[in-house]
Amino acid sequence: MDFRHSTAAATLALGLLAVPLAGARADDGLPGAGKHLFETHCRICHADDLAKKSYGPPLVGVIGRKAGSYPGFAYSDAMKGAGFTWTDTAVKAWMADNTHMLPGTKMRHVGVTDPGEQELIVGYLRSISK
Numbered sequence: 001m002d003f004r005h006s007t008a009a010a011t012l013a014l015g016l017l018a019v020p021l022a023g024a025r026a027d028d029g030l031p032g033a034g035k036h037l038f039e040t041h042c043r044i045c046h047a048d049d050l051a052k053k054s055y056g057p058p059l060v061g062v063i064g065r066k067a068g069s070y071p072g073f074a075y076s077d078a079m080k081g082a083g084f085t086w087t088d089t090a091v092k093a094w095m096a097d098n099t100h101m102l103p104g105t106k107m108r109h110v111g112v113t114d115p116g117e118q119e120l121i122v123g124y125l126r127s128i129s130k
């Protein structure tokens with residue numbers, strides 16, 4: 001490979017890196033990155049805005065909310081009887097292995113086990129829980 005080609009490849013690689021970094025600009029930590037992960041793993045079933053419809057319960061205000069308590073959502077019996085409140089730790093455990101945490105839940109297993117990703121998603125959920 002001659003020098004001009006490798007320079008072009010490096011310029012292209014830098015250009016690609018700049019895209020996610022630009023999306024991560026934000027008000028508390030990295031909600032841009034957290035929002036992106038939320039959209040990848042959760043948004044297909046959960047709304048992050050009460051004006052949007054979703055198959056699962058909306059996650060606006062979920063941190064600090066009693067499990068299974070969003071008005072009007074048809075939760076599983078398991079979730080209705082869960083009896084705990086959603087904390088950062090509980091939500092992380094939930095996204096890692098929800099079907100083990102609450103057998104009988106109707107949320108399918110998502111398996112987000114990377115602690116960095118969990119932190120970013122929880123950060124985003126906090127930002128929409130104020």
Ligand code: HEC
Nearest residue numbers: 041042045056057067068069070075076079095105106107
């Ligand atoms: C395939 C659809 C689907 C995906 C993907 C999904 N969920 Fe869920 N989620 C549900 C459903 C359905 C419920 C209700 C579960 C029940 O009633 O047992 C739920 C419930 C929850 C609850 C409890 C809410 C409450 O009001 O008590 C939390 C927290 C949650 N999900 C977080 C997440 C996060 C975070 C992600 C992404 C990492 C995610 N979910 C991905 C469908 C999904």
